[in-house]
Amino acid sequence: VGSLLYIKFPSDVGDVEVATTRPELIPACQALAVHPEDERYKDLVGRKARTPIFEKEIPVLADIDVDPAFGTGIVMICTFGDEQDIRWQQRYKLPTQKTIDEKGRMTNTGRYDGLDVNTARKRVVEDLRALRLVSKEERVTHKVLSHTERSDCQSPIEFLVRKQWFIKMLPLKQSVLSVCRSMEWIPLHNLQRLVDWVGSIEWDWVISRQRVYGTPIPFWHCGQCDYIIPAEDERLPVDPSKDEPPLEACPKCGSTRILGTDDVCDCWVDSSITPLVISGYLPRESYFSRAYPSNVRVQGHDIIRTWLFYTTMRCQALTGEKPFRQVLIHGHILGPDGYRMSKSRGNVIDPKEHLNEHGADSLRQALLSLTIGSDFPFKWEVVRYGKAFLQKYWSSARFAEPFIRSYIALERDPKALTMVDAWILTRLYRVARGVTQAMEEFRFHTVLETVQSFFWHEFCDQYLEAVKYRLYTEHPDEAARYVLFTVLRTTTLLLAPICPHITEEIYHVLFPERSELFSVHAQSWPDPGLIPHDRAAEQGGKVVISAIAK
Ligand SMILES: [Zn+2]
Ligand SMILES: [Zn+2]
Incomplete structure (x- = not known):
């Protein structure tokens, strides 16, 4: 539950009202958008508007993805409030503005810098009210992207603008699907989960993470032109955050500013090599020819789109073959109340606490x-x-x-x-x-x-x-x-x-x-x-x- 604010934006054709649940993102607003067939705003499209408080001039776009029934039918495109903002930013090549930093605090906003997101939201609303720019407020239930993946932490997730390392994965989608169809799925209906997932993938695989601990990413890049310099095979493993780069100057522009990445690999980069490791890929060729593919992958349905997908994609790309003959997908044990076990719900069963009483074989x-x-x-x-x-x-x-x-x-x-x-x-x-x-x-x-x-x-x-x-x-x-x-x-x-x-x-x-x-x-x-x-x-x-x- 949150509050939907109707905020006045000045424009070439007079004030217009924009409804948003995230007023603190006004400094990141790059455009307003309306549906192309929305008769109310025919005159507004193609004109300029200005963001309240920050007074930034922004264009008004017409886009079919705008829902004319939501709020006033005018939306803010902010970099970035949600995934739709990312699509719009890419579609219209809008500038990006980082207003929330890695610690969840406001940045590049002037007077709100350093505040956490919730405090900033309150402060922005106060300032908008003082300027008499809030015309209405509604209580709404809306979806907030939050941390639920293999966790019940529920903290809100923000999109940050950061450079990341990607593996070009989109061209491999079809071959992953055909390899997956050649494996035996138990139960079969889980194949559909993978098919649906592959169909929904819009971006390449982000393999970099900004964590203290992890497998180093073996790349340097040119500080001048971003040219990528990989580690030499014979020097692997390397840690580019400490080790000397393999070249002194950029082969493309000649710059000597060669920077090593201190990002580390996503955990699925490590875990997606399991069928290769156990079958002696590369070092033991004759064993590999007998041991690959593996007989069966056993795993939960929650990591079909991660562990299984990345493993299949990577192994197929490297070996040209499926990694497993069979895939056995098991379900989850829920709390006795039928809900996913979570500390906040208090329905967690720790089997270890009861092993002495019942014995492992009973469990x-x-x-x-x-x-x-x-x-x-x-x-x-x-x-x-x-x-x-x-x-x-x-x-x-x-x-x-x-x-x-x-x-x-x-x-x-x-x-x-x-x-x-x-x-x-x-x-x-x-x-x-x-x-x-x-x-x-x-x-x-x-x-x-x-x-x-x-x-x-x-x-x-x-x-x-x-x-x-x-x-x-x-x-x-x-x-x-x-x-x-x-x-x-x-x-x-x-x-x-x-x-x-x-x-x-x-x-x-x-x-x-x-x-x-x-x-x-x-x-x-x-x-x-x-x-x-x-x-x-x-x-x-x-x-x-x-x-x-x-
Ligand atoms: Zn979390
Ligand atoms: Zn360069």
Whole structure:
């Protein structure tokens, strides 16, 4: 919410009224503009007006981007109040005037210099009122450009006039799009976010930042004619803010004023080389030819237009190829109230604070139980469910331990299996196949649901109950031991990527003499085809189990 002021500007055809929410930008006003078909101002177009207080003569333009319904239909073009001002400045080659400095204070305004923007706005309004130049004031809700990118800081953003370094990117837009279309997007709809973004790009890539810390930009320039002098390859890395320039004089104009930039690179300049770094681009050519492109890029949807876009553009420009085969875009975890987590809202969940209580594997299950690509509010119930499942998994492993610790897996004669044994093994076979397929397709929620429901409801609740009598005897039944061994071992391997800690523990406890591999994570993924399966037994076993349940 702000206030819209109607301010009188003197002009060749008498006073005209201009409505603005940013009166402090009057010193940066370069022109007034009206819509070309606005009958009210037919006589004004092409004439001169003067800015109040500052008395600067400015032209009155006609432009189709002016909204005749806003305020009085006359707008100030200031360098720069918003992005539309930038377009107008470029379209009409208007002069620019820097009135706000890097510290957010007024400059080049005379009496307002040194004031912060808000104070300056109040002071300008007071002065305008004293001159009787404010005819009306309205409360309005308007959009203020503010800092929201990966932050909830909300500070207003001002456009500053500064020289920056750019990478000429606009000519690469189409090739980036075609490369992106050749990658597999999971979920597919995120491709559209990138397509929309590329379509909306109007400017080249600003790679320079005015920060204390960062990767130096390896360029010098001529203080006379702006000629750009890059660092020599063999001298890289360089820091032009300290290092000697590669040339003593400008090759273009001969000036000896060669200036090194003390700007640093935007973070995406650094991060856009990841697929090149990991594949040994340049130093390791034979490795690079095998390792590039990468298999999969995993990232959030909020950085499609930055990390993903710049990486693709840069890698494509350098290698002529896509950087990844697949792009996996995940959503965000929102606060429990469904809003983005932010300190000001007080809905931030810090997982570290609760790790001891619930365990990392419970939290991992909760996160992976969500459909990839969408945002979800955080729910403790899901974490608790994950923990309850792990408790079930742990207690069944303890139950099974004495029966399978010394068990040596042999080739089974399927005839020795009872119908219930064959049933649960066939179910395990189907679960392993389904989970393998779901893993290939990054459907982690399906993996979890399938394993949890099989292990908990079929294996623990039904199978274990049905075979306890065969185990609690002097000579526990061999077939039941074989099933226990096979189900626990397979389930442990299937769960290992999602619950890496508990599976590692159970792996070492249950299968010690078989742990010649140092970790469950060094084991091969289970081959579903090796699990005995039998469609007839699956049907028969189901009947037996439901009979037992009754
Ligand atoms: Zn901020
Ligand atoms: Zn020069």
